[in-house]
Amino acid sequence: MKLRAIGRFSFPGGVHPPEKKTLTSERRIQAGPAVTEVAVMLSQHLGAVCEPLVRKAEAVQAGQKIGDCDAFVSAPVHSPINGKVKEIALRSHPVLGRSLAVVIDALPHHPTKRSYFTLDDDFDEGRYSAEQICEAVREAGIVGMGGAGFPTRVKIEPNPRLPKHTLIINGCECEPYITSDYRIMLEWTRQIVVGVKLARRASGCTRVLIAIEDNKPQAIEQMSAAIREFADGGNIQVVPVKTKYPQGGERQLIRAILKRNVPTGGIPPMIGVVVLNVATVAAIAEAVVGKLPLTHRAVTVTGEAIARPGNYYVPIGTSVEDLLEFCEGVTERCAKVVIGGPMMGIAIADLKVPVMKTTNAVTFLTKEQIGRAKFARRQTACIRCGRCLQVCPENLNPTRIAHAVKHNLLDTAQRYYMSACIECGCCSYVCPANIELTGYIKTGKIFVARQKKKMAQ
């Protein structure tokens, strides 16, 4: 496998939404609000939900493990602050609706903010064995920080049945508005390189490709320079990819760079590839070298409706309300609060929703921004224009699937490969008839999952 010419790596399909990254792309990552209360969700990842390890009124230290689970596909959660457990109660969860969280009151006069992680100059990943790294990653509760939240240990751990050879570091950040990964690449460059080396050592990959969209030339340049300086001739390479949504989807990224397809319903290790987000890689460096669990993350607070957009380093569990207050509220009439970016993010109704390990941004959208989307215009019948088929990065027939789900024909939806949908939202984005194609498909998938669950019982 040889890499094709630099810069134009791409995949068929996809859309070009307005990038809107300039709102926050020049803002350095700053300390977030001084929180008085955090709500650490016990389910911040794909896989089994954690059991709380603390009781009400118990004092906790920053970095103390407060929830864990024996299941293989799971990740523990930790307290980001020193404080006292106020309660273990249901809180609004962006995906699961209501879910258990450990609510911690911050103790006054205690440092609630972790200072930035620093690295020694004489770092050598050879000091750590693959097992040590995997164990540290698991103990630190690291999950995929790009959005899906798959436990990282499960991903990087060598598996004799599925040997891995290529590690792709995902710095695409194809969602509009979001800049947290971009700022991480600019400001924590060295840390990312260290994380990359650790992940490479743990997974046994022989080649590392760092994919960055070509609308971030500064990040490409800086990462390349850092690799020349620190990467000791290892097979690490920066790959500029075409700016296009959803370039950061791991299946799309693999297709773009390696010209290979991950089997439908399969995972990248089946073709020997691991994809890790840059923020995840940075967290790996902190976990292994600094023995720091994943308790803080960089979050982009952005959108036309926020007074002071920026990139903030906040404790996990900080509520959106606190962030909003810290960013001096909303300027115009804010019409939608979205956890994540506007293409795949989840609109929330309750501002108490806490920041999670997977929350890379909170976007405050104005009526003008969303006015162009769905509800401002009338939905018409599907005019069969085929735009959704053309933009679908997985080459599906979204209109057929969506209409099958609408009419409760789940068999038909399955025959058109509903389960292969990655829910990127491209079809809804281009639909001239304003049909919520992605919404229908997501609904259909949930129905099918429920049916399967019923059948299993």
Place this chain on the structure above:
Amino acid sequence: MLKDIRVSCAPHISEPLSTRSVMVDVAIGLAPAMAAAGYYFRFHAVVLIATCVLSCVATEWLCDLVRKRPNSLDDISAVVTGIILALSLPPKLPIWTAVVGSAFAIAIGKMAFGGLGANIFNPAMVGRTFLSVSFGVLMTSWTVPATMDPAMPAIAQGNAISVRTQATPLAWSKLAIKNELGADIYGEQQFSATLTGEIGGCLGETSVIAVVIGGLYLLIRRTISVHIPLAILAAALAFASIAYFIDSYVYVQPFFHLTSGGLLLCAFFIATDPVTAPLTRRGMWLFGIGVGTITMLIRIVGEYPEGVMFSVLLMNAVTPLIDRLFKPIPAGGKPGV
């Protein structure tokens, strides 16, 4: 601080496209052809277009009323159907006939199937077929353009043709095939006349330049994709070339078929109607090749001089089958069971 925030599923932004904007684009694309029709066929052409549009809109409104459905006029699709129907009518068609055709096109061709998006056949072509079958004479009376010198010799020399009406180039070429006349008398002058539109034919199909300008507009705006027009024209050209090489005395030169009759109008505006065309790219190729080939079969072998209308309807009928044939396979291959 925050009241009235909305919740919906992702994505929260979208392209500024709507069914209406797509239809308006098509109407704009048809504007040059309408202008050419107005220029060559004068007042009656304008009246015909206005009649068709108004009666299409009125019929749709009535159908919505009868079906107790919300008014669906704001998607502009009825206007587009009206324009396309008008442009495929002969210039001197009586107004009442146009009204009947429009009403049939919308009521039977579209609303009876369930309205926009549910119709199997192109409504405008349904209306035109109805008129052709019911009013055969009226639908084949071609007037010369008002700008044309009445003294200019008619294309079909040797045929008794009145000064006011004239055979279309296609009718004439059909005559050549049937009577085994030489086709080469079709001169340079007539060829250039098909480009500008100064020739007999339906309202919108005579001026190649106007139709192509409109078609290019749609292509540049990406309202239509290049697949269907390209497939139609390539298939028609290939078929006409085969006929021409077999017997170049009887059959006219291949480019003549592209520039005369409704082929271009069909390729850019009629066959590309999204509702009745296939969804997939490969399906579009097959659909276009089918339309082009059937058109040429009818023109060269069949009884009618022009075959666009029937070929579009025939291919519309097989569109669901084409869609089934080219069901997209996921990029990652079929999932393992």
